[in-house]
Amino acid sequence: MNTAFANLYQGDFSLTESERRLSAAAEQYIAETEAYDRTVCTGPILKGSIMPTNSHERGLANRNAMRAMDRLCTQHPEFTRQQILREVSRADIRGPSL
Known part of the structure; x- marks a missing residue:
């Protein structure tokens, strides 16, 4: 495979230091x-997370x-609340993580 093709179509998908910090925070x-x-909470565990059984626990x-x-x-402070929320969701x- 030639280097011109590799440079155009094959990327480096490793996380940046900033992305690693954001992921660790999440x-x-x-x-x-x-x-x-x-x-x-005293409810059942669904998909690895415990669930509240009533409004007080919630x-x-x-x-x-x-x-x-x-x-x-x-x-x-280097991340916005929206960035952190998005990464928590992801x-x-x-x-x-293992």
Whole structure:
């Protein structure tokens, strides 16, 4: 294969340092919120996450999630809240990293 073709059509798909930090922040958020949820929720575990059984548990989990997101945004001012939320969504879909 010639180098001109390779330069045009084959890319380097490794993450940048910024993307690695964003991904690590999202993984941290998921781990922290799930750990808290497991202390307050009594529902079933679906797709690896515990579910709240009533509105009180849901409220506790949601308040903690909002505080955790605020803390994460403060710790990582180089990313917007929207970027962090998007990466959390992606990380949640991917599942736990090994």
